[in-house]
Amino acid sequence: MGFLRIISRSSKFAVRVKKRFIPLLLIYALIAGFVGALVDNLDTYQTSDYLDQRGVYIEQARDFAVTGTQGATLLSDLNSAQLGFSLDKVQVFKYAVLDSQLRIYSFDLSRPWLHPSLNPDIVVSGSFPDKVNEALVPRGDIQQRNSTTGVIIESTIAVNSKFTFTKGTDAVTIKVSGIMDPSDYAGSENNDLWFFVPDETFNSIINLYGMDVETDTFVHSMAIPVAVTGSGIPLFDIPSNKDYTNVASLETSIQQDFLPNSAQYGEFNANAKTSGLDVKEKNRAQALTILMLAVGGGAVFVLIFGGIITRFRKREIAILKAMGYSRGTIQTSLITEIFTDALVGFLVGMGGIQIALLYMSNFAQSSQFRLLSVLISFLIVVLISLPGTVLVTWRSLGVSPMTIFRDK
Amino acid sequence: MSAEKLLIAKNLVKIYKRGRSENIRAIDNVSLEIHPAEMVFLYGPSGSGKSTLLQLLSGMDKPTEGTIEYKNEDITQWDDKQLTKYRMTEVGFVFQSWELIDHLTALENVESPLYPTKTPSGELKTKAIQLLRKMELLDREEHYPKELSGGEQQRVSLARALIKEPKIIFADEPTGNLDSETGEMIMRMLKIVCRQGTAVIIATHNETLRKYADRTIKLFDGKMARK
Numbered sequence: 001m002g003f004l005r006i007i008s009r010s011s012k013f014a015v016r017v018k019k020r021f022i023p024l025l026l027i028y029a030l031i032a033g034f035v036g037a038l039v040d041n042l043d044t045y046q047t048s049d050y051l052d053q054r055g056v057y058i059e060q061a062r063d064f065a066v067t068g069t070q071g072a073t074l075l076s077d078l079n080s081a082q083l084g085f086s087l088d089k090v091q092v093f094k095y096a097v098l099d100s101q102l103r104i105y106s107f108d109l110s111r112p113w114l115h116p117s118l119n120p121d122i123v124v125s126g127s128f129p130d131k132v133n134e135a136l137v138p139r140g141d142i143q144q145r146n147s148t149t150g151v152i153i154e155s156t157i158a159v160n161s162k163f164t165f166t167k168g169t170d171a172v173t174i175k176v177s178g179i180m181d182p183s184d185y186a187g188s189e190n191n192d193l194w195f196f197v198p199d200e201t202f203n204s205i206i207n208l209y210g211m212d213v214e215t216d217t218f219v220h221s222m223a224i225p226v227a228v229t230g231s232g233i234p235l236f237d238i239p240s241n242k243d244y245t246n247v248a249s250l251e252t253s254i255q256q257d258f259l260p261n262s263a264q265y266g267e268f269n270a271n272a273k274t275s276g277l278d279v280k281e282k283n284r285a286q287a288l289t290i291l292m293l294a295v296g297g298g299a300v301f302v303l304i305f306g307g308i309i310t311r312f313r314k315r316e317i318a319i320l321k322a323m324g325y326s327r328g329t330i331q332t333s334l335i336t337e338i339f340t341d342a343l344v345g346f347l348v349g350m351g352g353i354q355i356a357l358l359y360m361s362n363f364a365q366s367s368q369f370r371l372l373s374v375l376i377s378f379l380i381v382v383l384i385s386l387p388g389t390v391l392v393t394w395r396s397l398g399v400s401p402m403t404i405f406r407d408k
Numbered sequence: 409m410s411a412e413k414l415l416i417a418k419n420l421v422k423i424y425k426r427g428r429s430e431n432i433r434a435i436d437n438v439s440l441e442i443h444p445a446e447m448v449f450l451y452g453p454s455g456s457g458k459s460t461l462l463q464l465l466s467g468m469d470k471p472t473e474g475t476i477e478y479k480n481e482d483i484t485q486w487d488d489k490q491l492t493k494y495r496m497t498e499v500g501f502v503f504q505s506w507e508l509i510d511h512l513t514a515l516e517n518v519e520s521p522l523y524p525t526k527t528p529s530g531e532l533k534t535k536a537i538q539l540l541r542k543m544e545l546l547d548r549e550e551h552y553p554k555e556l557s558g559g560e561q562q563r564v565s566l567a568r569a570l571i572k573e574p575k576i577i578f579a580d581e582p583t584g585n586l587d588s589e590t591g592e593m594i595m596r597m598l599k600i601v602c603r604q605g606t607a608v609i610i611a612t613h614n615e616t617l618r619k620y621a622d623r624t625i626k627l628f629d630g631k632m633a634r635k
Binding site for chain 2: 001002003005006009013016017315316319320321322323324325326327329400401402
């Protein structure tokens with residue numbers, strides 16, 4: 001009862017003293033915003049470069065160079081190949097030409113970043129599809145037709161536009177959830193209508209058109225990631241040197257054992273694409289160094305400011321001791337106050353940075369902090385604030401109640 | 409005056425070091441007894457050792473020599489935890505400068521000594537409001553210390569000391585910063601508290617308050633001059 005009351009009262013009183021609360025809130029907001037942006041950047045980096053970090057990507061040599069059937073054969077042979085290490089989920093990206101100006105491309109909704117053209121940063125407005133019947137279109141695509149009447153309507157596709165593919169009584173409706181930057185996708189041209197849709201929708205439209213998913217489609221590319229045995233947490237799931245060796249072996253195997261068999265697998269580009277690992281490692285090291293500096297700098301800042309504030313509260317601590325508050329009770333009270341300040345500052349800082357990022361990116365979904373980034377940032381801010389507070393307050397609690405008499 | 413002895417101090421000595429070699433005997437061989445429901449005045453000029461003696465008796469400091477018996481235990485031998493409990497449950501303190509916590513309202517200041525205890529919040533608030541009513545401060549319960557007059561702050565300070573229902577109240581120059589009329593009012597309230605069974609020990613240099621005392625102890629240069 002007493003302990004809980006100390007916590008509830010202290011958190012209430014923490015926000016009451018404005019001259020203490022506002023500076024602390026600003027400090028924590030700055031630290032939280034800075035740390036949050038860095039952590040999220042690390043996470044984005046890990047996610048968007050997923051394939052570069054741990055796999056090989058191969059691409060058709062030119063339009064229509066790899067049929068769906070050839071892609072299925074390659075997928076099957078890759079999965080059964082004796083490579084000496086495991087492959088992660090191998091992803092095949094298909095496309096289909098519905099007419100001369102209408103194409104659809106597939107991607108896996110559960111792991112969209114495996115697609116070589118897709119990552120969180122390319123969405124310039126709207127959001128990345130997260131539902132089956134949502135689509136992403138390159139910026140500049142022009143709506144050409146109404147599928148039921150054939151009437152041509154020329155207007156740039158907007159987010160939330162709806163398209164209905166119909167045949168008889170069957171229909172598939174898709175909604176444009178976001179517009180992507182076409183510079184990442186060289187094949188995009190104005191006056192063509194290209195949709196990037198989840199696999200399920202891709203298959204539905206193919207079926208609606210009476211086409212066969214394997215024989216009437218083509219393979220745009222394939223992502224062949226090496227399985228990494230890590231923690232499963234994106235920020236910390238860094239591929240090991242062994243993983244990198246396996247990626248190199250995979251590339252060699254694909255170049256030697258698979259790509260030359262073009263009659264069987266179709267014509268892929270001669271060279272499989274892997275990342276410049278040295279560059280990635282250097283970038284990661286730099287990002288981690290900056291993060292550590294942010295954490296260290298934040299901790300020092302909090303310690304200094306916490307020390308100053310606690311020093312100014314000597315009289316209050318002395319009064320509490322004179323009233324019979326134990327050292328532990330006073331420390332609980334001070335830590336609760338600091339934690340409250342840190343929590344509010346964290347929310348303000350993360351919220352402020354988030355709003356700024358969203359505003360600057362025209363509210364693109366790619367600018368949203370991931371929940372994991374927010375949680376990790378919060379842990380970091382707590383790690384900065386609590387041990388520092390314990391250290392600072394523990395020293396200050398040595399103040400004697402007689403301080404009140406001496407001051408008098 | 410009750411025959412029962414609440415607090416027995418024997419041969420108290422408190423020596424402070426000044427510089428490297430100079431020793432100041434702030435309290436020099438003081439012995440006294442405090443009884444329940446007794447109002448004792450410690451008189452003396454500034455620097456006579458009144459406040460130091462209050463600190464020793466209230467467990468805020470330890471004597472260099474001597475013993476202080478409370479309920480048959482020598483509190484000078486207690487550790488910090490025991491002294492904290494003594495200050496929490498047995499004694500209350502009223503300071504000359506009131507020493508209210510600035511960011512707490514009058515009601516919260518009164519409640520604050522019992523925040524760490526198991527007293528239910530409802531009961532705590534009821535007790536605090538009753539005390540504020542006794543102090544004629546009920547209309548000021550939501551006011552912060554800086555919004556209260558000196559007399560009002562001192563009454564809040566007294567209510568804060570009383571909420572623990574202590575056996576002894578120590579008051580250090582409780583009327584020192586007040587006008588004479590308000591000072592008299594505070595003394596009347598302390599007298600009422602004393603009549604209800606609480607021992608009240610007041611350090612003061614104001615001889616005009618002597619009429620309230622059951623007993624006076626005069627200190628000069630740390631020594632007891634007269635009982």
